[in-house]
Amino acid sequence: MAIKRPKICLLFCGGTTLISRNDKTTEVHAKSDIKPWLDDVPELAVISSIEPIFVFGGAAESVSPEIWTTLAKEIKKNYSAYDGFVITHDFDSIVYTGAALSFMLQNLGKPIVLTGSQDSPGLPVKGSQKVFDSFLRLGIRANLINAVQVATMDLAEVSIMYGNHLLRATQTRKTPSETQSLAEATGEGLGKADFGIKLSEEHQRRRRTAVIVHPELEPNVFSLHLHPGMNLKSGLDLLGPGVKGLLIRATDVALKTPDYQFLERFASQRRLPVFLSQMTEAKGPKLPHLIELPSMLPEVALVKVMWALGQTKSLTQLRELVNENLANEFLKPLEEGK
Amino acid sequence: MKIYFFASHTARESTRQNQNRMRKLLEQSGSVVISNLNPTGEIAESLMEKAEELGQSVLDQIDVLVIEGSGSDPEIGYLLAYAISAKKPTLYLMEKGSQANNPLVFLASKKIPSHVVVKIYSTPTLEPSLYEMLGQLEDSEFAGAPTIKFTLRITHQIEQYLHWKTHNTNLSKADYLRRLIEDLIKKDEEYRKYRKKRIQ
Structure with a gap:
């Protein structure tokens, strides 16, 4: 009998630039894009059983409180069916979404991990090519593997997996550099990816709790x-x-x-x-x-x-x-x- | 060659002995071995520092992954997923009888790339299995990938010759020199005997 894999819910909310095996770029803008996109990352199946949910596929600047509310409600609806949740997200507004979910989802007993592609190829961002090359032109692939692995681990917080860093969502800031990167504001972060993923000592461990959702926000x-x-x-x-x-x-x-x-x-x-x-x-x-x-x-x-x-x-x-x-x-x- | 050797924590006691043997055999093959069995060390630290500086995964700086995956550690699936995505040459070893723990069963067999070599071993076959697989890697496309930077000072005359030889071809001067050396290696019986002896 084969081993039992953890079940991870993958919520699509932008930031899905993926370099396929034949060097083509694919992204998820609509529900129908999910299957071919996931077919191009078969390695995720080695870590966990993935079930996708489409939430949003527009531009980063269009991520709104309405989308944060949708994400929180989807997580609540599917909470008991999964071991963890991974959310794909564009870089520009990932810290806002991470913060919003941290307040909306309380008494959390499972990991919620936001991640995204390191950069979109062709964007006129200074240094973007350097970042993309340094990540072996993997797009979201490397971050996603790390994020899915984190979602199977003993963690019960909203976090952001980006590059080698696992960051607490409410402590994440963009670093002032020419390349896209995030860092923890004052601490060491929730963990690190080196020869595997290692969680830091200070983190909330998994617990059997009923998540409480407060999805209401005042956007004005x-x-x-x-x-x-x-x-x-x-x-x-x-x-x-x-x-x-x-x-x-x-x-x-x-x-x-x-x-x-x-x-x-x-x-x-x-x-x-x-x-x-x-x-x-x-x-x-x-x-x-x-x-x-x-x-x-x-x-x-x-x-x-x-x-x-x-x-x-x-x-x-x-x-x-x-x-x-x-x-x-x-x-x-x-x-x-x- | 830099090898990351992962040994399953959840394997049986008898397997642990094999894991230690594997690590020793890998070290004896002349490779630099970094392992979760002894995670600290200057090389591992310097690789991690470099990875941090470059914003890369430290595994990107490893040439080959060797996984003793007889147990059911979640790290095994993670390393295999990384190996598939980053096209990293990987040896995945499982002790006979532990195949049920193989997370690759969740991939359609055609999706398992050729650079991930899976082998079932038993204690007596461990040594030959390991070396056979390392041998496979030596013959692989990866082994031929030029990754070592080497500074060579040449005379003006050699430079002129290289220019003449490679002008109007698709070859760079470096490619031309590499091919010359590869031809020499193929023809050098003495060297091939030496390599064989070292691996055995």
């Missing part, structure tokens, strides 16, 4: 990044009536007392919750309509605000929600020397 959140010398008032003049939440990033400037007072008045008059993301050491006065965020990556902070506003409109509850470290999203202070 506006994010304003304050730069030194910028006029706060003129920034706020941009806001239309449809905005349901405002996130102000003041990581490069220190807000002064008049700024807080002005923001409090603005928030109160507009009945608009205003979230403040500031330098770690900066703490302003406690004002009823202003909610200070703990230190988080910018993408994660935005998604958390969207998610929190999807759960409640109560300022007290919003304050509680954003101050709870729900998915290990709070940044740890950097250790000395790092």
